[in-house]
Amino acid sequence: MSSSVSSLIESLVAAGKAYENNEPGAREALIDNSRALATSLEIPSEFLQRSFWAEPALSASIRIAVNVKLFQHLKESGESGLSAEVLSAKTGIDIVLLQRLARHLVAMHLLTFRDGAFHATILSNGLAEENYQDSIAFCYDTARPSFNGFPEFFQKTEYKSPSLGTLDGPFQNAHKTQLPFFDWLIATPPNLQHFDSFMSAYRAGKANWYDPGFYPVAERLITGFDTSESDVLLVDVGGGRGHDMALFCAQYDSSAHKGRVVLQDREPVIAAVKEASQNLPFEAQAHDFFTPQPIKGARAYSLHSILHDWSDEDGVKILQNLAPALRKGYSRVLFNEIVVSEEKPTLAATSMDLMMLAHFAVRERTEAEWKGILENAGLRITNIYTYPGVAESLIEAELA
Ligand SMILES: C[S@@+](CC[C@H](N)C(=O)[O-])C[C@H]1O[C@@H](n2cnc3c(N)ncnc32)[C@H](O)[C@@H]1O
Structure with missing residues (x-):
């Protein structure tokens, strides 16, 4: 042996x-x-x-x-x-x-x-659960053709990294479209539904950033929550169908804090969330994160798997639209994202990195790259929290 x-x-x-x-x-x-x-x-x-x-x-x-x-x-x-x-x-x-x-x-x-x-x-x-059935459809119908097209696409582009956020990347090449990924999903039903299910299912069963032992919610958000300027505890920016906020509210209900919890996403996503349930445990608000954040001075703003969808340039624009809403020394920005280890890359991190390359021509970032993009938007990292076996970390930041 x-x-x-x-x-x-x-x-x-x-x-x-x-x-x-x-x-x-x-x-x-x-x-x-x-x-x-x-x-x-x-x-x-x-x-x-x-x-x-x-x-x-x-x-x-x-x-x-x-x-x-x-x-x-x-x-x-x-x-x-x-x-x-x-x-x-x-x-x-x-x-x-x-x-x-x-x-x-x-x-x-x-x-x-x-x-x-x-x-x-x-x-x-x-x-057999519906979320996984839809996720299989997304992975097979949308993602797999993008990966299958890698060799031909990169040969054609002489093995250059596609420029970040391009509308001429492996996804467009494979699906013969000039649309950005999200627009294509909307234009080709039921692919949007399949993708939304994939987003809620792809890391199901893993600890969430607000679970015990991951990010200390009570210590970092609830302690020191000050309602004098805003009664909003948490805004989930680009929160999809609200699966994170539903779980957050189940763990931290009105007995834990008196704050409001708000889900934000694009108008069609929020309309679907409201149609699916009249009895949401959080508020739902349509908001385009390329426009100024309407909720000022909340205790925290979470962005789960948002910046990894965008180039550094677009990421900085998203953050510059958020930064004026932050209260200095009080509001925390919580990025639930992969921090790629250069020394010990995991399958979860590298496969997501290639998923991002395939569909958005963007990348998962190393710690140095995270520091760079946040600094460019006037933020600074206060701490990075991790949990064993979980691909995404929780990067806590605030106004620099
Ligand atoms: C990768 S998903 C992440 C969803 C959720 N945070 C999660 O982790 O499951 C990206 C989300 O960003 C939303 N999104 C894309 N463009 C947006 C925009 N301009 N303004 C607000 N939300 C947007 C999408 O609708 C989608 O829900």
């Missing part, structure tokens, strides 16, 4: 013990170590088979599964599972094709087969 394999096994055992003890980040470390071990054991033919046939065939089969509600049918069948004949009748896929696709899902550990029937797993049952 090579020394690298034995040291990976040692790391795996250590991560396994931490997992048994429910240590934060241990599950993610165990997965990472398992992947490293499998890759170090694979010979080139096996690597090729897994990465270039097995994984693409898996995602294509799963995209079909979404169309025919295969995971939902298996979930409903419970312990008994479904024979190929019944699953074929329920999905409308002919039995031979159904068996071939489902067998690959078994081989890839997404389903099991026993006693003559296909059975769901905990994972396939999770993927």
Whole structure:
């Protein structure tokens, strides 16, 4: 056995013990170590088979599964599972094709087969939820063609980094459009709905910045909350459908503070949020973040996965529209974003970085790059909070 394999096994055992003890980040470390071990054991033919046939065939089969509600049918069948004949009748896929696709899902550990029937797993049952079904559609229909087009696109551009925020990037090349990503989503239903679901699902199950042990909300926001100038505790700028604010309000309700919590996003997104529920635990306000922030002197403004969508130039414009609303020495700006480690980049950070390259020709930033963009907008970082196994950090900033 090579020394690298034995040291990976040692790391795996250590991560396994931490997992048994429910240590934060241990599950993610165990997965990472398992992947490293499998890759170090694979010979080139096996690597090729897994990465270039097995994984693409898996995602294509799963995209079909979404169309025919295969995971939902298996979930409903419970312990008994479904024979190929019944699953074929329920999905409308002919039995031979159904068996071939489902067998690959078994081989890839997404389903099991026993006693003559296909059975769901905990994972396939999770993927049967609507948010994940929509997310699979977004990843397959929108993101995958953008990645597939990388080699041709970068050959054409002579391997130059696309200029940040360009409207002629890998996404436009793959989807034969000149529209910016968000405009294209709106123009091509149901892609906007799929993307919005992806935004609420892609990091589900991970600790949020407001969860215990991550960012100390009580100490940094509630203590010192001063209603003399504004009774707004938190504004979520570009907060999408409000999944963060719904969870924040569930954890910090009126017994924890007397402040208002406001979700802001573009008009169509806010209209959809209001239509979906008459009984929101937060206020919802249409606001274009390229225009001056209307809520002045709030205790905090959060921007979750916002600046990573934009070039430095646009990012500075967004912040310059926010900065005049900040009360010096009081208002905090909370960026929930990836801070890319140059020494130990993680799969979560690098895959998101390439997702950003593909769709916006922008990038995830290192700590030095974050400092630079904030300084250009007159802000300074006060602290960076992290949580084990979570890709995004919480960068706390204030007026410099
Ligand atoms: C990457 S999503 C992040 C959503 C949410 N903060 C989250 O982390 O799930 C970016 C959000 O910015 C919103 N957005 C894009 N352009 C905007 C603009 N000019 N003004 C306000 N919101 C905008 C989009 O509608 C979308 O909800």
